[in-house]
Amino acid sequence: MADPFMQQAIELALQNVRAGEGGPFSALVVRGDTVIAEGSNRVTTSYDPTAHAEIIAIRKACDELGVYHLDGCDLYTTCEPCPMCMGAIYWAHLDRVFYASTREDAAAAGFDDAYIYEELRKPPRARSMPMIQSMRDEGYQVFEAWMESDTKVPY
Numbered sequence: 001m002a003d004p005f006m007q008q009a010i011e012l013a014l015q016n017v018r019a020g021e022g023g024p025f026s027a028l029v030v031r032g033d034t035v036i037a038e039g040s041n042r043v044t045t046s047y048d049p050t051a052h053a054e055i056i057a058i059r060k061a062c063d064e065l066g067v068y069h070l071d072g073c074d075l076y077t078t079c080e081p082c083p084m085c086m087g088a089i090y091w092a093h094l095d096r097v098f099y100a101s102t103r104e105d106a107a108a109a110g111f112d113d114a115y116i117y118e119e120l121r122k123p124p125r126a127r128s129m130p131m132i133q134s135m136r137d138e139g140y141q142v143f144e145a146w147m148e149s150d151t152k153v154p155y
Helices: 004-018 053-065 083-092 103-108 114-121 136-148
Strands: 026-031 034-040 074-079 096-101
Touching (some): 026 053
16 A cells, blocks of 8 residues: 655655755655655755755754654655664654665665664774764863753753
C-alpha cells in the first residue's frame, strides 16, 4: 500500500534531482494529516555540508510552529538518515521516522557514511580527525554560568 507522505517525499526528491538543485534526498515533517514543512538536499547548491533534507525540514517545521521540539510530529524521509540527521531528529524530539531507501542503498549511489558511524564508536583520541581538548576548566565556566542563570530555558 502506498504511503501518501512518503510518495510526496519521493516526488520532491525526484524534482530536486531533475532540477539540479541538490542531492537525491527529501524529507517532510508531518503532524497528523498535515505537512508542516518539507526539505530537499541543498548541500552542493548552498555550499553547506549541513543542508541535508532532514535538517532543512526540521528547521522549517520548528520555525513554522514556533517551537524547538517537534513532539507529535513524524518525519518522512527518502533515505535512512545519516548520523548528523539522526542527532537532529533526536534533539527535535520527533515521534517517529519513516524512511524509504537504506544507508546501503545510499552507499551504492555514492553516499557512504559508514566511516562516520565507525568514527563515532571510537573514543575521541582514536578518531582519524584529531580531537584535541583544550582549556577544559575555563570552558566549564560557561556551563556553571548556564546552571546559575535565571533566564535559561532547558531543552
